[in-house]
Structures are given as C-alpha cells and as structure tokens.
Amino acid sequence: MFSRLFFLIVFVMLSFSVTATAQQQRFDSAEATDPNKLKWMQGFPPPADKIITHPESDFFSFPKLRWTVCHIRELLPTTLVSRGLSAPAPLPEKLDSEIDNITFKRLDNHRELTWKQSLTENYTDGILILHKGVIVYEEYAGCLNEERKHAAMSMTKSLTGLLAEILVAEGTLNAQATVASIVPELAESAFADATVRQVMDMTTGLDYSENYEDPNADIWIYSAASNPLPKPDTYTGPVGYYEYLQTVKKAGEHGKAFGYKTINSDVLGWIIARVSGSSVAQLLSAKIWKNIGAEQDAYMTIDSKGTPFAGGGLSAGLRDMARVGQLMLNEGTLNNERLFPQSVVEQIRKGGDKTAFSQANYRYLEGASYRSMWWVLHNKHQAFAARGVHGQTIYVDPTADMVIVRFASHPLAKNTHTDPTSLPAYQAVAEYLLSCCGKHQANVDAH
Template sequence: MNSRRIMAAFPAAAEDQVTLANWRQHPYSEWAFRNVRELLPTANIARSREPSPLSFAPRYLDDVSFADLRGETIDVSKALRSSHTDGIVVSHRGQIVFEWYAHDLTPDTPHLIFSVSKSIAGTLGGILADNGKLDPDAPVTRYIPEMEGSVYGGACTVRHLLDMSVGIRFDEDYMARDGDVINYRRSTGWEPPDPSLPPTNLRDYLRTLRPNGTPHGHTFHYVSTNTDVLGWVYERACGISYAKILSHYIWQPMGAEHDAYIAVDSRGAARVAGGICASLRDLARFGEMMRNHGVSNSRQVVPSWWIDDIRHNGNAEAWARGDLTKVFPNGNYRSKWYTIDRSETPFAAVGIHGQWIYVDPVDETVIARVSSQPLPMDLDLDHMWMRGYRAIATRLSGKS
C-alpha cells in the first residue's frame, strides 16, 4: 500500500481510511501516530509561556556506523530510512546537533510516544514526593480506597506501581487477539467497541484486576495498568486531572515549547501508561533535564535525589526474575526508567513501535527518537538502535 494515499483525500477511500481497527497497523500508523487527536478523545497538556531556548550546533552524523540486524555495517542515514523512524533529535551538552524528520512529521507535530509516557509519570512521582503530596511507600488504598479487593489493595504500595513489581495476573501480549491486552485497550477506547459486551471504562476495569500469587516486590512484571493506577493516585493526591498535574509540575517548568496531549477514555480517565503525544524537541528537552539532574530552563524541576534514585537503585534480583531480560539482560528498572546495563551509565525511556529517550550522562548525550515500526516489540531493531545510540554518543564525545 502507498502510505501517501492514507487519509489524503476528503473523505478518504475505505482502503485509505484510518480507524480504531487499523490505526496501530503499518502503514496506517505513520499517519495515526501523529494524528491521535483525530482518532481518540484527549486532554491538553499546556506548554510554557516562556519556552526554554534551544541552542543548535549541527554535526554531521549520517556516517556514524554500527552493526545492523544481520551484524553487517550500517550508518545512521541508512538506519533511519530502513527502520520506520519518523524523527530523531540528538543533543550534546545541551545543544541540538542533529535533527531528522520523515513521514510528514515536523518539529511542531506531537507524536504518540506510547510507554515513554510511563517514564514521564515516574519522573512526576519524584516531584510530588518532594512536594509532600505523595508517599511512595504508602499503600495504594490510601489514595484510592476503591481498590480494596483488587490486586492493588492490601499490601500493594505506590512503590510497587512505580517499579512494576505488582504481583498481578496479566499477560501483556501486544499481539494477542483476545484476553488481557484487548480488554484493557477496549476499556480505554483504543479498540472498536464489541457490541456483544457492555460498555466499559478504564477505572472500572482497573478494579477488576486480580493477583497472581506472587508477593508484591518480588518480580519485575511489566503491566501497563500499574501506571494507569499510578496516574489515578496522583490525581487523588493533587485533586486535579493528570494532564493538569503534568503541565503544572513538568511541562511548564521545563520550558516546553509545544502543548502536548494525552488520550483519555469515555469518562476522561487519562491513558497514563501510553497515551502522551509530544513534539520531539520537547522530548529532547525532557531528556536533557534528566541528564542535568532535574534542571531545565534554569530551574530545579525534578529533585536531584529522585534522579539519583532512578539511576542507582532498583531491584536487580526482581529484574532478573522478570519478563524483559531479553531486552536488557543486565538491566534494571526504577520509577518507570530502564537502566540499560548496570555496569554502564546510560538510562532510557522506551515505548513500543520504536519510541525512545536515551540519556548518556558520561558522554553528555540525549537522543529522542519516534517511530512507526510495524511490530510493537522488535528486539532486533531495538538492539540495533542501542548500538546506534552508543555509536552516536561515542562520536560526539570524541572518543573515536
């Protein structure tokens, strides 16, 4: 199919129409991931009135080489064009040194970032904790009493939500045609409604989830619903909507240049786990803030102790017992951020279909990349780009 024809006519022909049934399928996703607002209800995340200024120092990085999927040499230029990348921004020492866009994405266009949204939520938790609004060690039911009787009742704490260590019965299989992920997506409005089933919504669905018999804190078990519950906790702690919390505590203080937005369900519940759409430059600002120990726009936006905790803590044993060791064999997870390798310093926010914020404090490099990869999880592409990120950072550091 010619992706240029998708949604190009008014109205589009049936075969070129993006719908809830096909919007996450390639090539429809090239259009959908930058036009989520035309498919789903959303809530606005207001930008700063005084955006942090960007500094540009262009570098030629097209020829930076690394190993491709087959172990052969590929360069950045070819990798971008062959991996369904929609855009990339590279910054070094706070200056944008490389910027590239495709598939009609522009510097001003928000792009769906899927689970990079989780890392933003995890970062927000540190700000709320530092402000005395959130106790990470408190039980979830302190904030949401309605969760008693679900997996999130009893001994489940906010920290278990942050670190994906809830002992929950849930199979996060993105390729499944029925079961947990489909039911979850249907509750958020991300799937076409099933006329044979009664209507549902996200918060009601979250209360139906049950334990798997594993003690909370024992095992890293990646389940998106944990982050949606976390967002609900934040709303109860602050008394305002998640979109307004995020704008007030991060997007505006960080100096975001563009409004972002987040998908919401039929009752306004935010898809905290994967529904944020943001511009690449603002994602780069966010990554740069993390590299600079929480400072952005000359302000301490995120407490430095929280970023230290993200980088140096986490439960390596729980990670080793978990379900993503194929992605990061020697990795870790803390407050929704991945440590790629515990023996190295880079850490990352990662979303399905190829969304990344890669932060390398030693080489002073931040890489924000958004994509419309056909597979939700493509380990070969992820590992190729991890080699690419390292190669870019190494070039910029002058080590080679």
C-alpha cells in the same frame, strides 16, 4: 464490529504485541511506506482506500500506523497538556553532519551500518541528539516534522513515573504506603497491599494476561473498558480505566519479579491524581510542560470518564521530548531553573531490582532494571531511557552528556526489533561525542 474495534484500538492503548509469525515477516521499507508517498488522508475527500479513521478502520496496522502515530487526536478524544502561554525557550543548535557517517554493528546479525542507514532501517520518524544541551543532530521523516506531534506510546509511563517521583520528593506521596491506603477503591483488587514503590517499579504480582492470541485475555477486557467511544447497549463490563483496575486479581507476591504490565502505570496515574488533586495530564502540564520552555502543547488520550491514559496516551513534539530528556540529564534543572529536587532523578538512576528484571529475559537489555517506569541500562555510560513500542525513546547518557530522542513507526511493536539498530547506534554516537571534543559548545550558549 465492536470486537474488531476493540482489537484495533488496543494497539494504541497498550504496549506489547506481535506474534511469532509476525516477527518473521518481511515488511516494506521505510521509504516505500512513507505515509506521504502512500497518500494516506490526502485529497478532499481522500480516496476510499486512503482513509484512516477511528479504530474500526484498522488504524494501527502497518503501514497505516506510519500515518496514525502523528494523528491520534484526529481519531480519538484527547485532553490538553498545556505548555502555557509564554514564549518557548529555543534549544541552541550546532548541527554536526559527521554524525551521519558514524558506524556501528547491529546487535543481531552484526552487520555494519551507518547512523544514517539506521534511521531508515528502524523506521525513524524523528530523531534529535543533544550534546551538552545543544542540538547536534535533528532529522524528520515519515509523518513527522518539527511542528507536529507523535505518539509517545509507553514513554508516557516514564513521565507518569517521573511525576510520581516528584510527588515523593515533595512529600505529597509516600512511596512506602500501600495502594489501598491512598485509593480505597482498589482495596479489593490485586493492588491493595502493593506499595506505591512496587507499582512504580512494576514488581506487583498480578493475574493479568496481555496474550493477544487469547481471546479471553485480560487485555481485551481492559481495552474494552478504556475505549472512549460509545459502548454498545449490550456491554456490561467495566467502564474506564479505574473500574477495570478494581477487578484485577493478585497472582504471586508483590516485590518478587518485574512484570511489565501497563495497568501498573494506570494505577500510578490514579494514585497521582488522588494525592495531587490533578490528573496526570494536568500535573504533567503544571510540573513539566509549562516549565521546560516547550514549543508545543502535548496531549493525552482519555477514557470515557476523562481519565488520561497514564500508560501510553501521550503525543508530543520531538523537541519537547528532548527538553524532557535534557531535564533528566541535568537532574532537574533546565534553562538555569530547578524544576524538581535532584533526588528525583537520583531515585530513578539508581535503578530497580536487577534480579527481578532479569527474569523477564529482555534479549537486548541484559543487566538492566526498571525503576519508576524508566529503563535503567546499567551500562558503562550509565544510560537510562524512556521507551515505547514501535521504537520510541528518550535515551539519556550522562557520561557523554548526551540525550537522544527518537520517534518511530517500526512495523513491529516490540523494541526487540528496534534495539539491534538503535542501542549500539546510541553508544557509537556517545563515544563519538565523548572523543570528538567540546566543539559543539564553542559558539553557543548551552544551558
């Protein structure tokens, strides 16, 4: 039972996956796998074959995951990311139904799609477009609605990276310091002589495998360690994120190549907690959630020592993620208040080492880089993004004054499967908004 539990929990816990075989699979459509139509967890009690529960229940397999992404707190212990007690700051809205008809060509097979078609093709659960700070498009599907939260998956990393950049800008964190000088517990680990910047940009050299087909891969040990549920009496491995991170060995040199490894985010979470005196969840509340006029609290999964999963544990409302995107677009201001210095977003937008990045061979991200746990596209609009498996994104296009936020539950984890129907769609909407005028701002008080 326990190894199976580990296997399944890891799908929530980490950010890669899926075998070559799976990639060839055909999946039932978004409509056919709508979790409401499939009646997951409906009824008192739900029928036995409609119950999704703790990881043992295979809770992150498709199509179950289409329900699970909105219900993480019902499956695992979580910690609050408080919005505080004040009134939300409503986002101005002027919907533009023309957006549905915008067309673009898929990146893979070049088939033409409308924006509206793309939303079902890539299993979108919620999508919101801000233009000049005004909601011009907002749709929900699957398990999501405006009052619910959705797993942000690896977009969590970008918020962790943002917090680190804020601490750097405030002088609380030295990006050039070595990890061991801040977290001495990591002195014997691979991270010891890495700089904070290398961790933030994931250019650490780590002997760490996320190969799901290898039963001895490090990912399984990490997953077992971070599992917040009670461990079997026979378990002798590391307990919690921090204990595991201390065991990671070095491979190669730091600063040479980009390697997308979630453990960097959790080391960064540890660094943040140590220098700020607040966990990532607490700091995310204090620095962001309490100051953006959020409509909903957010939350994070935790390990059995209460450590939030800085690499992937966040669940939040779609509109609140849009507020974060607008805050990034505005380079630190929102609702006429400056929340952090402009240098924070400047640091992120300038991007990371493109050569280091290119070695990772992301099919649809040629010329991009990774900086402070944000994806910097270096495209003609200078877009940058938070991204998470199964299609999550905060996509910020400064040229078009546009933010797109998407929550999704694509059957396949890797964004290679979502990018063909999302990246060109975002660009097409951006061009539409750029060309169509300032009409969205006509009658509203845009921030």
